[in-house]
Amino acid sequence: MARPTPLSGFPEWLPAGRAVEHHIVETLRRTFELHGFAGIETRAVEPLEQLLRKGETSKEVYVLRRLQEEAGTPDERSGQLALHFDLTVPFARYVLENAGHLSFPFKRYQIQKVWRGERPQDGRFREFVQADIDVVGAGELPYHFEVELPLVMAEAFAALAPIGMPPVRILVNNRKVVEGFARGLGLTDVDAVLRSIDKLDKIGPAAVAQLLVMDAGASDTQASAVLELASVHGEDVSVIDRVRALAVTHGATSDLLTTGLTELGALIGAASERAPGIIVADLKIARGLDYYTGSVYETVLVGHEQLGSICSGGRYDTLASDGATSYPGVGLSVGVSRLVSRLLSVPLVRTTRAVPSAVVVAVTSENTRVASDRIATALRARGIPVEVAPVAAKFGKQIRYADRRGIPFVWFPAAADDDVPSDQVKDIRSGEQVAADASTWAPPEEDLWPRVLPAHSV
Amino acid sequence: MARPTPLSGFPEWLPAGRAVEHHIVETLRRTFELHGFAGIETRAVEPLEQLLRKGETSKEVYVLRRLQEEAGTPDERSGQLALHFDLTVPFARYVLENAGHLSFPFKRYQIQKVWRGERPQDGRFREFVQADIDVVGAGELPYHFEVELPLVMAEAFAALAPIGMPPVRILVNNRKVVEGFARGLGLTDVDAVLRSIDKLDKIGPAAVAQLLVMDAGASDTQASAVLELASVHGEDVSVIDRVRALAVTHGATSDLLTTGLTELGALIGAASERAPGIIVADLKIARGLDYYTGSVYETVLVGHEQLGSICSGGRYDTLASDGATSYPGVGLSVGVSRLVSRLLSVPLVRTTRAVPSAVVVAVTSENTRVASDRIATALRARGIPVEVAPVAAKFGKQIRYADRRGIPFVWFPAAADDDVPSDQVKDIRSGEQVAADASTWAPPEEDLWPRVLPAHSV
Numbered sequence: 001m002a003r004p005t006p007l008s009g010f011p012e013w014l015p016a017g018r019a020v021e022h023h024i025v026e027t028l029r030r031t032f033e034l035h036g037f038a039g040i041e042t043r044a045v046e047p048l049e050q051l052l053r054k055g056e057t058s059k060e061v062y063v064l065r066r067l068q069e070e071a072g073t074p075d076e077r078s079g080q081l082a083l084h085f086d087l088t089v090p091f092a093r094y095v096l097e098n099a100g101h102l103s104f105p106f107k108r109y110q111i112q113k114v115w116r117g118e119r120p121q122d123g124r125f126r127e128f129v130q131a132d133i134d135v136v137g138a139g140e141l142p143y144h145f146e147v148e149l150p151l152v153m154a155e156a157f158a159a160l161a162p163i164g165m166p167p168v169r170i171l172v173n174n175r176k177v178v179e180g181f182a183r184g185l186g187l188t189d190v191d192a193v194l195r196s197i198d199k200l201d202k203i204g205p206a207a208v209a210q211l212l213v214m215d216a217g218a219s220d221t222q223a224s225a226v227l228e229l230a231s232v233h234g235e236d237v238s239v240i241d242r243v244r245a246l247a248v249t250h251g252a253t254s255d256l257l258t259t260g261l262t263e264l265g266a267l268i269g270a271a272s273e274r275a276p277g278i279i280v281a282d283l284k285i286a287r288g289l290d291y292y293t294g295s296v297y298e299t300v301l302v303g304h305e306q307l308g309s310i311c312s313g314g315r316y317d318t319l320a321s322d323g324a325t326s327y328p329g330v331g332l333s334v335g336v337s338r339l340v341s342r343l344l345s346v347p348l349v350r351t352t353r354a355v356p357s358a359v360v361v362a363v364t365s366e367n368t369r370v371a372s373d374r375i376a377t378a379l380r381a382r383g384i385p386v387e388v389a390p391v392a393a394k395f396g397k398q399i400r401y402a403d404r405r406g407i408p409f410v411w412f413p414a415a416a417d418d419d420v421p422s423d424q425v426k427d428i429r430s431g432e433q434v435a436a437d438a439s440t441w442a443p444p445e446e447d448l449w450p451r452v453l454p455a456h457s458v
Numbered sequence: 459m460a461r462p463t464p465l466s467g468f469p470e471w472l473p474a475g476r477a478v479e480h481h482i483v484e485t486l487r488r489t490f491e492l493h494g495f496a497g498i499e500t501r502a503v504e505p506l507e508q509l510l511r512k513g514e515t516s517k518e519v520y521v522l523r524r525l526q527e528e529a530g531t532p533d534e535r536s537g538q539l540a541l542h543f544d545l546t547v548p549f550a551r552y553v554l555e556n557a558g559h560l561s562f563p564f565k566r567y568q569i570q571k572v573w574r575g576e577r578p579q580d581g582r583f584r585e586f587v588q589a590d591i592d593v594v595g596a597g598e599l600p601y602h603f604e605v606e607l608p609l610v611m612a613e614a615f616a617a618l619a620p621i622g623m624p625p626v627r628i629l630v631n632n633r634k635v636v637e638g639f640a641r642g643l644g645l646t647d648v649d650a651v652l653r654s655i656d657k658l659d660k661i662g663p664a665a666v667a668q669l670l671v672m673d674a675g676a677s678d679t680q681a682s683a684v685l686e687l688a689s690v691h692g693e694d695v696s697v698i699d700r701v702r703a704l705a706v707t708h709g710a711t712s713d714l715l716t717t718g719l720t721e722l723g724a725l726i727g728a729a730s731e732r733a734p735g736i737i738v739a740d741l742k743i744a745r746g747l748d749y750y751t752g753s754v755y756e757t758v759l760v761g762h763e764q765l766g767s768i769c770s771g772g773r774y775d776t777l778a779s780d781g782a783t784s785y786p787g788v789g790l791s792v793g794v795s796r797l798v799s800r801l802l803s804v805p806l807v808r809t810t811r812a813v814p815s816a817v818v819v820a821v822t823s824e825n826t827r828v829a830s831d832r833i834a835t836a837l838r839a840r841g842i843p844v845e846v847a848p849v850a851a852k853f854g855k856q857i858r859y860a861d862r863r864g865i866p867f868v869w870f871p872a873a874a875d876d877d878v879p880s881d882q883v884k885d886i887r888s889g890e891q892v893a894a895d896a897s898t899w900a901p902p903e904e905d906l907w908p909r910v911l912p913a914h915s916v
Contacts (some may be wrong), residue, residue, distance in 0.1 A: 003780050004508075004555045006537075010501035012552065014559050015566070018498050033907075034838045036815035036845030040476050043468035043585050044502070044571060048525075050462075062522045066575035067506075067540070081465075082525070094470065097462045101472050103862045105848050107813075108473070113502060117524035127501050142848060144827060270828070273833070322461050355565075357494035369602060370728070377732070387494030390563050390600060404561045449491075455764045 010119030010127045011337055013344065016354040021129070021340045023452040024160060025111055026070055028131045031156035032109040035148075037129065037133050040108050042090035044115075048080040051089060060117040061085055083115040087132045088331065092320035095136055095327055104138035104327075105145070111336070115278040123307045123338040134331030136319055141328040143263055146295040146315050147270045153299070153311055153332050154275035164349045164454030165339075167302045170311070171233075171282035172271075174264040174295050178286065180257025181229050185222050191290055192216035195322065197230050198286040205231075225250040230284035236272050239281040240265040259296075268294060293317040297332055310339045347455045353406030356450060358427070359444045360402040361411040363392040371413050378438035379411075385449065386411075399428055408447050411436070437438060467578030469795055471802065474812040479587070479798045481910040482618060483569055486589045486792060489614035490567040493606075495591050498566050500548035506538040509547060518575040519543055531705075541573040545590045546789065550778035553594055553785055558593045562596035562785075563603070569794070581765045581796040584801055592789030599786040604753040604773050605728045605885055611757070611790050612733035622807045622912030623797075624761045628769070629691075630729075632722040632753050636744065639687050640713025641704055643680050649748060650674035656744040657686050661688075683708040688742035694730050697739040699725040715915055718752075725753060729850075732779035751775040755790055759800065768797045805913045812862030814843040814908060816901045817859040817883070819869040821850040829871050833881065836896035837869075845906065857886055866905050869894070 001021075006012065007307045013021060029039070051061050062083040084090045087110045095102065111131040120126055134150060135145045150170045159167045168186035175194075182193045192341035196211040205227050225246070232242050240261050247253045264281060271279030289295040294315030301310055343349045359379060361372045369392065376386040385408075388396045395412070402410050412433075414425045425441060426433040442448070464470065471479060487497070509519050520541040545568045553560065569589040578584055591610060608628045616624045633652075640651045647803050660888045661669075663685050670681035673901040683704070698719050704713045722739060745754040752773030759768055771790035778785045793809045801807045817837060819830045827850065834844040845865075847856045853870070860868050870882045870891075883899060884891040893898030900906070 001558075004551050007501065007503070007505075012499070012501055012505060014556060015496040015498055019496070021499075022497060032629070033814035034642070034841070034843045036813055036843060038473040038477070038813045039480060040473055041470070041479075043465065043470055044573075045465070045468060045585070047465075061525045063525050064520045064522060067519045067521050068575065093462050097464065098463075098472060107845070115502075117526065127503070137848075144824075145848075148846075179654065270831075273828075274831075341666075355494055355496045356491035366602075370731075373732075383492070385492045385494060387565070388606075390603075392597075401561075403529075 005131045009125050011125055011341060013340070014354070016351045017340070017344050019354065019450055020344060020349050020452050021336065023163065024336060024340060024343075025129070025131065026338075028156050028160050029109065029111065031114040031159055032131075032133055032153065035107070035152050035155075037107045037109040037152075040091075040094065040110055041112055042084070042087070042094050042110065043287070044083055044113070045081040045095065046084050046090055048082040050093060050438075051082050051085065054277075062115050062117055065219055072267045085116045086114055087130050087333065088134070088319070091132070091134060091136075091331075092327070096320045098136070099232050099322070099325070099327075103373070105135050105141060107133070107135045108138075109133045123341060124337075125337055125341075128335065128337035129340075130333040131336050132313075132331055134329050136327050136329035138327060141330065143266070145295075146263065146330050147267045148244075149330055149332050150267070150279055150295075150297050151271065151274050152171055153297075153334070154271075154278045156279075157299075157311075158275075159337075161205050162454075163452040164457070165301075165343060166304065166348065167311070168278065168299050169302060170275075170279045170297055170299045171285045172264070172267055172279060172297050173281065173283055173285035174260045174267075175292050175314070176256050176260025176294060177243060177264055177283065178229070178260075180254040180260050181252045182216075182226065184247060184252035184254040184257055185218075185250060187216055187218055187222055187226075189216050189381050193218075193226060194286040194290075195288070197226065197284055200230055200284050203386060224327070225252060233280060233284070235268075235277060235280050237265050239267050239268065239283075243283065255270075263294060287312065287314055291316045291318070295330065295420060301339070304342055307338065307342055350455045350457075352447075352451045352453065353375055355387075355405045355407065357405070357407050358384055358447055358449070359386045359409040359411050360398065360407050361386060361388045362395055362398045362413065363389045364413060364415055367393045368413070368415075375411060375413055375438045380440075382439075382442065383448075384442060399426075403428055409443055411438075465916075466678070467583050469583055469799060471798070472585070472812070474809045475798070475802050477809045477812065477908055478621075478802060478807050479794065481589070481621065482738045482794060482801075483589065485617050486614050486794075487567065487569065489610065489617055490589075490591055493565070493613075495565045495567040495610075498549075498552065498568055499570055500542070500545070500552050500568065502541055502552065502571070503539040503841075504542050504548055506540040508551060509540050511547075513527045520573050520575055530888070543574045544572055545570060545588050545696065545791065546592070546777070549590070549592060549594075549789075550785070553813050554778045554780050557596070557780070557783070557785075563593050563599060564595075565593045567591045577825050581793075581799060583795055583799075583856050586793065586795035589792040589794050590771075590789055592777075592787050594785050594787035596783055596785060599753070599788065601724070604721065604788050605725045607771070607788055607790050608725070608737055608753075608755050609729065609732050610730075611792070612736045614792075615757075615769075622915070623759075623801060623908040624762065624806065626736065626757050626768070627760060627790075628733075628737045628755055628757045629743045630725055630737060630753060630755050631739065631741055631743040632718040632752050633772070633799075634714050634718030634726075634752060635701060635722055635741065638712040639676075639701070639710045639773065640684065642710030642712040642715055643676075643683055643703060643708060645676055645680055645684075648779045651676075651684060652744040652748075654745070655684065655742055656746055658688055658742050683710060684707060685766050691738060691740040691742070693722050693726075693735060693738050695726050697726065697741075697884060701741065718907075743770055745770065749774045749776070753788065759797070763798055765796065765800055768793050794809075807910055808913045808915075809904075810909045810911065811866075812908070813845075813863045813865065815845045815863070815865050816842055816905055817844045817867040817869050817906070818856065818865050819846045819880060820853055820871065822871060822873055826871065826873075831869055833869060833896045837899075840897075841906075842900060853886055857884070861886055867901055869896075
């Protein structure tokens with residue numbers, strides 16, 4: 001077999017990179033659980049017809065076929081299956097399927113791979129890990145969850161600062177503000193307005209003005225008012241006053257706008273207390289997906305804005321509906337692979353070693369391997385990760401085995417026929433070697449497990 | 459949308475079941491890491507032609523197609539892609555692809571979903587989680603790893619006993635013993651002999667004898683000798699003597715048999731010291747896959763033998779080869795979904811609650827929600843999982859909110875206009891309520907996080 005080459009868009013990491021990814025996933029999980037979110041996983045596949053109900057991404061779905069399946073005869077009653085392209089659609093299905101067994105409001109997190117057949121680019125993959133949190137209610141869901149969720153994410157990202165992750169800005173807006181403003185102006189094709197605004201960062205204000213005129217039926221004056229709205233951003237509730245003033249100037253007030261500004265003001269007010277400088281109102285945030293109905297969120301990594309959003313989401317009044325009950329929700333999704341990929345490629349983070357072992361127990365001869373195994377067992381019983389040297393080579397070679405892997409300690413068993421009466425442990429970084437007992441010795445806390453650190457820390 | 463129904467063969471768990479699965483995965487991971495195995499993940503897809511190189515399972519592979527892809531024009535240079543059906547084939551590819559960046563022997567664990575288009579049955583799924591450990595060498599791999607790996611698994615399963623997992627028997631054999639015995643007897647179609655023995659549990663000895671005659675070209679006497687060999691099992695090295703005696707009786711000695719018996723003896727000897735009663739020699743274990751060349755392993759859950767093996771593997775002299783170097787390995791794979799499915803369906807395990815939260819902070823009125831949020835933040839800062847009541851309903855309703863989720867504590871904020879001057883926390887199981895301070899109070903250790911316990915424990 002020739003040496004295989006990577007598949008574009010399907011990222012994989014070496015063990016040290018995977019350790020970084022795992023650390024990030026576990027840090028997110030811990031924050032989510034501290035806030036009471038329960039973990040679930042859904043199957044990787046959904047019936048294709050379910051996935052196609054949601055516009056946009058469905059074009060890029062991967063459809064499955066069993067190799068032995070006859071063409072045109074999909075499996076039994078399940079119909080044609082495809083890989084999920086996000087975790088929201090499967091979660092909506094899960095909620096409907098299990099509604100009788102869940103307590104609402106239901107707070108769940110879900111960390112899984114998703115697949116999209118898109119053209120791979122920097123930070124845009126065909127297979128990637130997402131980490132989602134959502135709260136879903138049965139029939140109703142109080143607004144304060146739209147405040148809580150970005151705060152949970154802000155806390156999760158703050159917990160990653162010690163490993164070298166740059167700060168984030170969680171940009172928030174409210175669909176009701178944009179829609180209320182647009183309707184107040186007399187624009188009725190709100191989706192076209194949102195789609196136009198969504199392109200601001202890509203094509204700039206002049207081109208967006210053209211789009212607003214051509215696609216959303218705006219006059220030049222209306223387009224200019226929308227662009228003024230979209231340029232508003234700020235960290236405190238003064239943004240609310242600025243939008244209100246704009247609406248008055250342009251005669252764009254409406255009840256919906258008032259509701260939206262009350263909601264956005266509550267979010268920014270809470271954020272300026274609980275996550276100052278992190279959560280920022282940005283009126284140009286529109287989000288492409290048409291099911292959002294209230295708050296919308298995007299997150300940039302400061303200094304890496306070109307990477308695109310690493311955490312997005314919003315409020316949807318109807319995540320799912322079974323006819324009798326509709327399930328409103330609010331959720332945010334972290335693009336874990338996009339984040340990890342950037343942290344590793346710069347690099348911004350590093351691991352202290354690529355293997356878990358803190359200690360290699362040397363083997364004096366294959367005949368006494370069992371003695372080395374016993375030492376390893378004693379250390380592991382006290383929670384110390386240990387491996388035994390693979391071959392009873394010269395000790396110098398066994399030390400190099402540890403060194404190549406970044407393992408800090410090598411343990412030398414006592415040898416009866418030796419002038420060393422007791423076990424010895426050597427810190428191969430300093431060369432210091434001391435007598436040690438496997439039932440009591442432990443490495444320094446910072447050496448016990450591999451740690452993830454900023455790339456340029458010492 | 460009508461209420462969706464589950465897809466047969468694609469298991470999903472409710473939050474409490476997922477908590478059990480997660481606990482099991484984390485327990486396996488910890489044991490693997492204590493033994494120095496580094497975690498990796500591989501992409502879910504491989505080029506179809508790579509998957510088809512391995513016989514057996516390839517028939518049931520799921521092939522991918524992008525919905526927008528034109529029929530008959532698979533993606534670019536990557537060829538047709540399919541979902542991996544195990545973690546061994548992707549690992550072999552990963553080793554070849556990254557050989558220059560890995561240190562050998564390379565010990566890795568990998569816990570991921572795999573997919574097979576098989577007919578779903580009890581414990582046999584189309585999508586399921588496997589947890590694999592393998593050690594792979596460059597050019598050579600010492601035998602002692604064939605001893606170490608089942609011992610690691612024995613330790614991992616022992617760590618699951620406290621949650622109610624029944625004991626296991628890891629059944630071991632050595633291909634060299636079977637092949638050496640068969641060749642010593644004069645049988646040359648060793649694969650046919652192995653395939654026949656592999657059916658013993660399903661079709662019984664009489665039918666296997668027929669198979670040996672018809673498929674493996676055995677005489678009745680030879681078939682009977684093979685069946686005698688396959689009936690040998692035991693926990694200590696006396697099994698080695700019994701096989702040797704059988705070989706002498708039937709004139710079936712060979713150098714290969716001698717090598718195989720030395721290896722199997724070393725494994726059983728170490729196992730009887732380090733995992734007595736867990737690792738058992740069983741000469742009928744053959745394993746279907748033709749790439750095993752030394753030790754082979756299967757694992758039954760005691761009392762649930764009909765479930766089939768929950769952990770299988772073996773030694774392969776050529777996991778991968780790039781022409782210049784071949785990579786021998788030894789590995790074992792836990793069928794996590796099969797195990798979890800049985801533990802949940804009996805049930806053998808339970809969780810103390812389905813959500814992480816140990817505390818619900820009550821909300822006196824929506825105007826004072828921010829005070830409840832502050833209490834929650836203070837508790838979380840000390841590592842206590844907390845949620846805030848979703849609605850400022852009557853306290854009785856907020857207590858029921860906690861009760862329905864199994865959350866043991868409800869926290870009542872002090873109210874200035876109340877005769878309760880300080881915060882109070884109530885254990886809703888006992889009804890006991892005490893004054894508490896969010897900067898010092900903690901729940902009892904056993905209530906801090908949900909725990910997984912035997913189903914019938916109190």
